[in-house]
Amino acid sequence: MTISAVRPFSNERNTVPPLRLGLTFDRREDYSRSPNLPPDFFGEFDEEPTIRALEEALASLGYAVDRIGNFDALLRRVAAGDRWDLVFNIAEGLGGRSREAHVPALLEAVGVPYTGSDPLTLALTLDKDFTKRVWRAHDLPTAPWFVAASPNDLGPELPVEFPLFVKPLHEGSSKGIDESAVVRDVASAAARVEHVQRVYGQPALLERFLPGPDYGVGIVGTGREAFALGAVRYLTTAPDAVRTFHEKEHHKALGRLSEPVEDASLRAHLEDLALRAYHAVDARDLGRVDLRADEHGAPQLLEINSLPNLDARHSGMVLMARERGMTYRDLLQLVVDSAHRRACISPHGALPARKGTR
Numbered sequence: 001m002t003i004s005a006v007r008p009f010s011n012e013r014n015t016v017p018p019l020r021l022g023l024t025f026d027r028r029e030d031y032s033r034s035p036n037l038p039p040d041f042f043g044e045f046d047e048e049p050t051i052r053a054l055e056e057a058l059a060s061l062g063y064a065v066d067r068i069g070n071f072d073a074l075l076r077r078v079a080a081g082d083r084w085d086l087v088f089n090i091a092e093g094l095g096g097r098s099r100e101a102h103v104p105a106l107l108e109a110v111g112v113p114y115t116g117s118d119p120l121t122l123a124l125t126l127d128k129d130f131t132k133r134v135w136r137a138h139d140l141p142t143a144p145w146f147v148a149a150s151p152n153d154l155g156p157e158l159p160v161e162f163p164l165f166v167k168p169l170h171e172g173s174s175k176g177i178d179e180s181a182v183v184r185d186v187a188s189a190a191a192r193v194e195h196v197q198r199v200y201g202q203p204a205l206l207e208r209f210l211p212g213p214d215y216g217v218g219i220v221g222t223g224r225e226a227f228a229l230g231a232v233r234y235l236t237t238a239p240d241a242v243r244t245f246h247e248k249e250h251h252k253a254l255g256r257l258s259e260p261v262e263d264a265s266l267r268a269h270l271e272d273l274a275l276r277a278y279h280a281v282d283a284r285d286l287g288r289v290d291l292r293a294d295e296h297g298a299p300q301l302l303e304i305n306s307l308p309n310l311d312a313r314h315s316g317m318v319l320m321a322r323e324r325g326m327t328y329r330d331l332l333q334l335v336v337d338s339a340h341r342r343a344c345i346s347p348h349g350a351l352p353a354r355k356g357t358r
Contacts, residue, residue: 022084113343145207212293217274228271
């Protein structure tokens with residue numbers, strides 16, 4: 001797909017009022033830090049430069065952007081009777097394995113269309129176990145795994161061979177991942193599961209450690225119109241090539257997180273796997289699928305981020321778009337177009353008004 005083939009849902013016309021576009025997000029600066037929280041607790045939330053760049057880019061496309069904020073701010077605005085033509089959502093949510101579904105669920109309840117996947121897909125894809133189950137049911141390659149809620153779940157014989165990679169069951173942005181995430185014996189695995197449960201309050205996912213490189217594939221669109229932006233190889237200097245939260249933050253400061261996959265055959269294979277994984281969980285509008293190669297060089301699906309980072313400076317999605325000759329504005333326009341087309345072809349139209357509501 002080329003940009004010239006895209007027919008944007010544009011407001012750059014003087015004959016109609018600009019589309020009112022809400023912007024929902026979780027900003028790190030809006031939350032109070034506590035010494036009782038892990039240092040990466042707010043790691044998925046965006047910083048002000050990311051939100052400001054997104055707001056300015058959407059406004060430059062001709063939209064009347066209304067900066068709403070997080071779920072609490074949205075709830076207040078909805079209760080006051082505010083509505084929008086479309087909401088551009090990057091809010092990660094706070095608390096629970098369904099937190100990414102909070103904002104979309106509220107918007108669905110009041111009949112406001114929004115960008116991105118629906119609550120079901122967002123809740124599913126944050127849970128790594130359920131996601132891998134869906135992929136396995138679709139005969140897609142993903143490393144063997146199991147889930148442990150406590151060290152007591154680990155017997156002397158484990159269902160997956162060592163070494164294992166241990167991470168929180170429903171986190172993103174490498175939260176809960178450090179140099180101790182790769183374990184090679186039962187005692188180390190038990191200690192790591194205990195750490196995940198104590199610090200993050202959730203079970204741990206243990207999967208066979210894959211020694212090859214990490215890849216990411218960005219996807220834009222919905223259904224048959226979805227296409228891969230491209231593929232990148234993630235950069236790391238950490239032991240076992242594990243991308244830790246600390247290293248991600250460090251690389252952001254250096255401005256180098258990934259590089260394009262140059263090998264055409266490998267890139268095509270990664271993009272095919274990613275698109276199949278994207279469709280299997282019924283993702284829409286945008287997403288990023290992460291993969292890692294096994295000891296034979298075969299890419300295996302790790303997880304899908306249905307709310308991928310859109311940092312105009314560092315994100316893999318933006319780098320992939322640039323490699324296709326697209327600007328940041330082009331990328332955002334494609335996402336809005338995809339969401340708008342879905343809203344326009346809904347078989348139900350506007351939701352009926354509830355009695356006693358305005």
